[in-house]
Amino acid sequence: MTASIVARLNLARDDFTLDVDLHLPGRGISALFGHSGSGKTSCLRCLAGLERAASAYIEVNGEVWEDTARGYFQAPHLRPVGYVFQEASLFPHLSVRGNLEFGWRRVAAAERKGRQRLHRG
Amino acid sequence: MPLDASDLGAIWLTIKLASLTTLILLIVGTPIAWWLARTRSWLRGPVGAVVALPLVLPPTVIGFYLLIALGPHGWLGQATQALGLGSVVFSFSGLVIGSVIYSMPFVVQPLQNAFGAIGQRPLEVAATLRASPWDTFVHVVLPLARPGFITASILGFAHTVGEFGVVLMIGGNIPDKTRVVSVQIFDHVEAMEYAQAHWLAGAMLVFSFLVLLLLYAGRRGKAAWS
Numbered sequence: 001m002t003a004s005i006v007a008r009l010n011l012a013r014d015d016f017t018l019d020v021d022l023h024l025p026g027r028g029i030s031a032l033f034g035h036s037g038s039g040k041t042s043c044l045r046c047l048a049g050l051e052r053a054a055s056a057y058i059e060v061n062g063e064v065w066e067d068t069a070r071g072y073f074q075a076p077h078l079r080p081v082g083y084v085f086q087e088a089s090l091f092p093h094l095s096v097r098g099n100l101e102f103g104w105r106r107v108a109a110a111e112r113k114g115r116q117r118l119h120r121g
Numbered sequence: 122m123p124l125d126a127s128d129l130g131a132i133w134l135t136i137k138l139a140s141l142t143t144l145i146l147l148i149v150g151t152p153i154a155w156w157l158a159r160t161r162s163w164l165r166g167p168v169g170a171v172v173a174l175p176l177v178l179p180p181t182v183i184g185f186y187l188l189i190a191l192g193p194h195g196w197l198g199q200a201t202q203a204l205g206l207g208s209v210v211f212s213f214s215g216l217v218i219g220s221v222i223y224s225m226p227f228v229v230q231p232l233q234n235a236f237g238a239i240g241q242r243p244l245e246v247a248a249t250l251r252a253s254p255w256d257t258f259v260h261v262v263l264p265l266a267r268p269g270f271i272t273a274s275i276l277g278f279a280h281t282v283g284e285f286g287v288v289l290m291i292g293g294n295i296p297d298k299t300r301v302v303s304v305q306i307f308d309h310v311e312a313m314e315y316a317q318a319h320w321l322a323g324a325m326l327v328f329s330f331l332v333l334l335l336l337y338a339g340r341r342g343k344a345a346w347s
Contacts, residue, residue: 050245076248077256083249089242093264102260103250 005030005060009046011039011053018042018053026061041086048083049076080111123320130297131305131321138213138301139281142220146228146277147270149221154232155262173226180223184290187219191291211293216301219287227276235269236262272336279332282325 005024010017018039024030032040045051047058049065052073058066065074090099104112124132157169175183190197191210197218201209209215239262247257263270285303292299294308302321309318 048249050248075253076245077251077253080251081249083246085242085246087242089246091243091246091261091265093261093267102247102252106251106256 005047006057007043007047007059008055008057009043009053010055011042011046011051013042044083047079048081049074049079050083123317124324125317127296127300128305128317128321131300131302132324134213134297134299135282135301135303138216138220139278141217142224142281143228143274143277145217145221146224147274150225150228150232150273150277154229155236155258157229158233158236172229175223176226180284180286181290183223184219184287187215187222187287187291191215191218210291211295211299213292213298216288216292216299219291220281220284223284223287224277224280227280228273231269231272231276232266235266235272238269239265271339275332275336279329283329 004026005022007020007022007024009020011019016037016039020039020043022043032043034040042051046053046056047065053068055068056066057069058064060079064072065079066072091102094102153168153172157165157172188210189195191201191208192198193202193208198208198210201207206214209218243261243265244257247261248254252260283303284301285307288299288301288304289307292301292304294300294304300308302325306318306321306325309315309321
């Protein structure tokens, strides 16, 4: 099965160690749930490349994003993820359209989904 | 005309020096401030302290060391001579070098605070939206740090205009080359030309007040550099 997400992470924090070995389907919707403080956010931040784990192997649909054993780390902006932060995280210096277009403009035209053009009002 | 040709020459030279110094400091100071705001290296403390030194040292101390370093036997002087630039002491280039060092904290510190205030989140958001680090710096960090750049430019310019000790030590007092307004006032007073000293000193007073007014009124109640 190549169409899947593999994430083996070991992230040491001051008060606890996050140790996960995830195999998730590469399509559809998967949900992570658990107690608050159990490491859901840290796990997702590692997947997005926002957090560096001491040891990590991340593979998404056959493409390796991170492999600390080989010293490989794909920068977050090169990982095709969509990430919704827990708090409102709009750019204060941009308008509503500017915020929407920020990500849209940085995705290759062929990969853009949904409306081809943001409505110009 | 209360200001004679040598006064106008000094004013023009001061404006030229302050503009060039501010421009260089924005280019040099931005990466230093960015590094100071973000690094976790142990070098952060020492580098921050070195940048802040001109705040506490008498200008004569900075001028003295610069004079030695830039002089014909100093390491910087040897370098400029090897590059065919000749000696820069008692020249306009020397004044620019001295001013850049002397006014450095007034540019780096507002920028560092502005960068620090942005925090980690906007950078992470930009990264998840496929913006490379440079893209993020240009399209997120620079616009968000704009007030810091305005403060840094005004303070850098104004502080260079107010420079006296460093200029005297490494620039000497050469008309149209190194004689800036503060030195010109000193000369007038030495020569007992109080009327001319009054005009220049008054102009500096009004200028400085207007700069600070612009700075404080423009920040709408926010502290200027904290």
